Amino acid sequence: MQAAVLGALLLAMIWLVANVQSNLERQNINSGFGFLSERAGFGINQTLIDYTEDSSFGRVLAVGLLNTLLVSVLGVFFATLLGFALGVARLSRNWLINKTAMVYVEIFRNVPLLLQIMFWYFGVLRNLPTPRKAVSLGDTFFLSNRGIVVPAVEATSGAWWYAAALGISFAAFMGLRRRARLARLADGALMPIWRPFLMVAVASLGAAALMAGVPFSLDVPALKGFNFRGGITVIPEFVALLLALSLYTAAFITEIVRAGIQSVSKGQREAAAALGLPDNTALRLVVIPQALRVIIPPLTSQYLNLTKNSSLAVAIAYPDIVSVFAGTTLTQVGQAVEIIFITMIIYLSLSLLTSYAMNRYNERIALVGQNT
Amino acid sequence: MQIKRKAFIGVVSLVFGLMPMLAGMSAQAAGSTLDVVKQRGHVQCGVSQGLPGFSNPDDKGNWTGIDVDFCKAVAAAVFGDAKKVKFTPLSAKERFTAIQSGEVDILARNTTWSMHRDTALGVDFRAVNYYDGQGFMVRADLGVSSTTELDGATLCTNQGTTTELNAADYFRSNNMQYEIVAFEKADEAVAAYNSGRCDAYTTDHSALYAQRLKLTNPQGHIVLPEIISKEPLGPAVRQGDNNWGDIVAWVHYATVAAEELGVTSQNIDSMGNSSNPSVKRLLGKDGTFGRNLGIPADWARQAIKQIGNYGEIFERNVGVKTPLGIKRGYNALWTDGGLQYAPPIR
Numbered sequence: 136m137q138a139a140v141l142g143a144l145l146l147a148m149i150w151l152v153a154n155v156q157s158n159l160e161r162q163n164i165n166s167g168f169g170f171l172s173e174r175a176g177f178g179i180n181q182t183l184i185d186y187t188e189d190s191s192f193g194r195v196l197a198v199g200l201l202n203t204l205l206v207s208v209l210g211v212f213f214a215t216l217l218g219f220a221l222g223v224a225r226l227s228r229n230w231l232i233n234k235t236a237m238v239y240v241e242i243f244r245n246v247p248l249l250l251q252i253m254f255w256y257f258g259v260l261r262n263l264p265t266p267r268k269a270v271s272l273g274d275t276f277f278l279s280n281r282g283i284v285v286p287a288v289e290a291t292s293g294a295w296w297y298a299a300a301l302g303i304s305f306a307a308f309m310g311l312r313r314r315a316r317l318a319r320l321a322d323g324a325l326m327p328i329w330r331p332f333l334m335v336a337v338a339s340l341g342a343a344a345l346m347a348g349v350p351f352s353l354d355v356p357a358l359k360g361f362n363f364r365g366g367i368t369v370i371p372e373f374v375a376l377l378l379a380l381s382l383y384t385a386a387f388i389t390e391i392v393r394a395g396i397q398s399v400s401k402g403q404r405e406a407a408a409a410l411g412l413p414d415n416t417a418l419r420l421v422v423i424p425q426a427l428r429v430i431i432p433p434l435t436s437q438y439l440n441l442t443k444n445s446s447l448a449v450a451i452a453y454p455d456i457v458s459v460f461a462g463t464t465l466t467q468v469g470q471a472v473e474i475i476f477i478t479m480i481i482y483l484s485l486s487l488l489t490s491y492a493m494n495r496y497n498e499r500i501a502l503v504g505q506n507t
Numbered sequence: 508m509q510i511k512r513k514a515f516i517g518v519v520s521l522v523f524g525l526m527p528m529l530a531g532m533s534a535q536a537a538g539s540t541l542d543v544v545k546q547r548g549h550v551q552c553g554v555s556q557g558l559p560g561f562s563n564p565d566d567k568g569n570w571t572g573i574d575v576d577f578c579k580a581v582a583a584a585v586f587g588d589a590k591k592v593k594f595t596p597l598s599a600k601e602r603f604t605a606i607q608s609g610e611v612d613i614l615a616r617n618t619t620w621s622m623h624r625d626t627a628l629g630v631d632f633r634a635v636n637y638y639d640g641q642g643f644m645v646r647a648d649l650g651v652s653s654t655t656e657l658d659g660a661t662l663c664t665n666q667g668t669t670t671e672l673n674a675a676d677y678f679r680s681n682n683m684q685y686e687i688v689a690f691e692k693a694d695e696a697v698a699a700y701n702s703g704r705c706d707a708y709t710t711d712h713s714a715l716y717a718q719r720l721k722l723t724n725p726q727g728h729i730v731l732p733e734i735i736s737k738e739p740l741g742p743a744v745r746q747g748d749n750n751w752g753d754i755v756a757w758v759h760y761a762t763v764a765a766e767e768l769g770v771t772s773q774n775i776d777s778m779g780n781s782s783n784p785s786v787k788r789l790l791g792k793d794g795t796f797g798r799n800l801g802i803p804a805d806w807a808r809q810a811i812k813q814i815g816n817y818g819e820i821f822e823r824n825v826g827v828k829t830p831l832g833i834k835r836g837y838n839a840l841w842t843d844g845g846l847q848y849a850p851p852i853r
Contacts, residue, residue, distance in 0.1 A: 159629070161747075162607060162629040162745070162746060162747060163626075163629050163746050163747065164607060164627070164628060164629035165627045165628075176672050176675055176676070177671040177672055177675050177687070177689075178671070178674070178675050178685065178686070178687040179687075180686045180687055180688055188675045188676075188679060256699075257698060257699075257702060260699070260702050260703070260704055261702040261703070263703070265703055280702070280703045280704055281661060281704070359659065360658060360659040360660075361657075361658075361659045361660045361661065361706045362659050362660070362661060362686070362706075364659070370688075371704065372688070449666075449691045450690075450691060450692075450695060451690070451695065451699075452663075452666070452688045452689055452690045452691075452695070452696075452699070454689075458666065458689070458691070462600055462666050462667055462689075462691060463666050463667055463671060463689060465600060465667070466599060466600050466603070466666070466667030466668070467623075467667075467672070469603055469623075469624070469627060469628040471603075471604045471607075
């Protein structure tokens, strides 16, 4: 019976695809995915990988996807950081801290995101100076209405020595930590971690410095003509979008964290206090781990929302996937069906991947909770 | 089990019930646009989201502009009433999908006729109601007087237009560097340029004049003289309905021919008695042109009487006496050294 339903649905889908295709053909509209290898011909102002006007539309897709990922990942990071801090602050006994956090939540949660993006973009942009009057920090960092220009760090061949030194230090740290943990579980002995680690790190980095000297060259930006040449430019569109997404989502995360912490029964905190744990330690080791089990599922939703909300980038010309692929590419190629389909699949995959990762994390902390 | 079977029958009948419905929809889309328009009682016209001189709503929601007048002229030709038209504002990105899917009957949205659009998007461009070209606007205090001095400039523009491609071609072929910031809506692009995000705003020359009016200090900005591309703007229809395409094309030609013959909205009634055979054919006193198109015999007469000839439409919306202050230039009649030329109505 279920197989028959599935079959009918499948048939309907095949029929739909065939119908769309024949209709497009009859109306003489191009179809298929061949356009992905054609020359794009337009410029993009933020590319994490090499891109020129001669690159293909497929490359445009990759550039847009990376830009979406960049702003989403950083947005998730900052929103989580801020949200947790404010969530804890929301429960503070200090009236000022508590109310500040509350006011923050009520403002940022209740103003539409698009307005916030516009505010950060136009509100801030309007007050920044032109490149010729840029605010500079030692003539190496510049702030103007073209964005923040910072020197580009270019690694020379000597950088490998430093990479190796960092690798050794990291391995030493992991080894030391593991040894200390095993010793603690075996007979409760406390083994030092930080001091031997610092010794290894200083020794290996010192050796690298002796072998390679300064392994980096700096590409310092300079004003030439209309704008700065050289260095790396962080465009204002990116800054505005990242700010808006982080601050908006942080307001929701604050409430999730607050609710999570309050869901841990008061007895846990009292038991921790009875054992002589200071307030901060009790929060870190007793309350938060239990609160996390409640926090993670709604937190996942917020991460998904942030990623999807990043598509509002199109309003302020941040070159994300919706802007350069479902926007510019769509109008240049004109194949709406294929392009919207690809874009939807990509957002779906991003969301499913995020959910999967967060669910795995949730399982892990849930199990820890049961064992203790 | 009983419930399951019911659900199954429900799903199957839903699926198969939908099929003929969808098939019916596509069949309707392929039907005659003129019949659909007549049955509906108005022409649905796709226009811009607000470009002074071309298609712009006032505070009461009344649309004005050269593209708006074009659609009104079509309505006058088909129904004898220029008011039987409704406007759908479209972004640059939405416009072709709207005409492809039948959401609008005419796309009169300051849209450039290019070969790719004409051959690969399922649309047909049938006339050019404004010959345009891409230019640049900069702040007067920038000290730039020619586009060749724009090396390294940051450009604000509208996404999903030929502008983006032209700018890339122009700067590359002249070995100049540039950074492009492309906004979905023209309003945001202009606002960003206004707030100093970009050195130059680039789009069609006519639109530069129109958008300059929206800036805080229009006198503080200059439109550079160079034109870097050909932008013939004109109405487009769905491909495959030649009759509707003919109506759209000949309404435009009728307005051009009227200007050529000296027929205006003011003198059209007295011109009705003219013995000039060209005028008689234009006004439907002679020949079967209306019947051939499937619309009333006085189609051109209604369009000209209610909307005016091409010169009137131009001067009313974008001409030297309007805030835009654009000269006829390429859009003068061919007899005055311009490009506007109508094939003979005979």
